[in-house]
Amino acid sequence: DTEVTQTPKHLVMGMTNKKSLKCEQHMGHRAMYWYKQKAKKPPELMFVYSYEKLSINESVPSRFSPECPNSSLLNLHLHALQPEDSALYLCASSQVPTSGTTDTQYFGPGTRLTVL
């Protein structure tokens, strides 16, 4: 099973709302990722969790707050977003990359976020 699931599929929120995106995988992967993808652009890495600890934060604004409550779950908490934050938010998971190994990333279907 190479499935990564994400909820919700679509989310519309106002600039003062607080919402959360959820991601789940049961492949035993210990690395999980959040990406942001604008239309017709490649995914841009936001955060990487390795063994449930934040290992990479690509200078993402604090209005995005990731959380990894356990090895299967990854959340992205959203607060006070701007209209330009509207995008497809993708979750991915992989084995934790170590020297000499590889980490194919498996992607979820994404959450289409619209900020009004």
Add this chain to the structure above:
Amino acid sequence: AQSVSQHNHHVILSEAASLELGCNYSYGGTVNLFWYVQYPGQHLQLLLKYFSGDPLVKGIKGFEAEFIKSKFSFNLRKPSVQWSDTAEYFCAVNNGQNFVFGPGTRLSVLP
């Protein structure tokens, strides 16, 4: 900084035409290479990957790619495209520390 380039922004082909999408990367060390496809309205799916060994790798749906180390290239090919191959194609490179996507090539196949 490691970068990935894809030669074409948009490719338009007729059904049964042959396809080659270019991908070049700038990193000089050992890399792992991937092609992902994103069909309209769908999520990223792995087409194929190269880690080591035979530089010609075969993926799903009749796609293959050839790793040419001397040219830092990993071009994607398919001998005969179908209308259902219409999608965005992303090359990606992993050097063990960074996973970087290319800008993508949009393929439109005309029926």
